[in-house]
Amino acid sequence: MEWTGARYADTPTVEVRTWIDAAPERVWPLVSDIGLMPALSDELQAVEWAGDVTAPAVGARFVGRNRNEALGEWATTSHIVECEPGRVFAWAVDDPDHPSAVWRFRLSPRDGGTELSQWMQMGPGRSGLTFAIERMPDKEQKIVFVRLRELERTMTATLAGIKQRAEA
Structure with missing residues (x-):
């Protein structure tokens, strides 16, 4: 059987969405709290701000420590590239001009709550x-395909954890 999936050079993407019965103002503090993320992920083990920063802002950096059974353990420095409270929170991993990955949460008001995508x-x-x-x-x-599916599962769990906290 011939495999016909994406190659790494294609910069493949994955996105998951959920609807949360809470306003974006309630969801935003959860998605922008880097310290919360390890509790929502099997792979991300710890996160801390780099330098004197203690809150999200464009240009701020944070260090994440990860563990994956297949890939081992590693640390990365992420650079916040978008930060619009109540709307979008995004970061580039390692080099912001040539990242190893880009991650983004997007919040949109919908049906009296929030549509949240990662x-x-x-x-x-x-x-x-x-x-x-x-x-x-x-x-x-x-x-690439296996890693995208793995990330999709992790992201789905992350959104479920945010949803649970925001609706509590």
């Missing part, structure tokens, strides 16, 4: 996944 783009910068691909280049599309 979006992620792989690459174009190097990541732990590129090392796996270099070891098995003939399996690149499968590696």
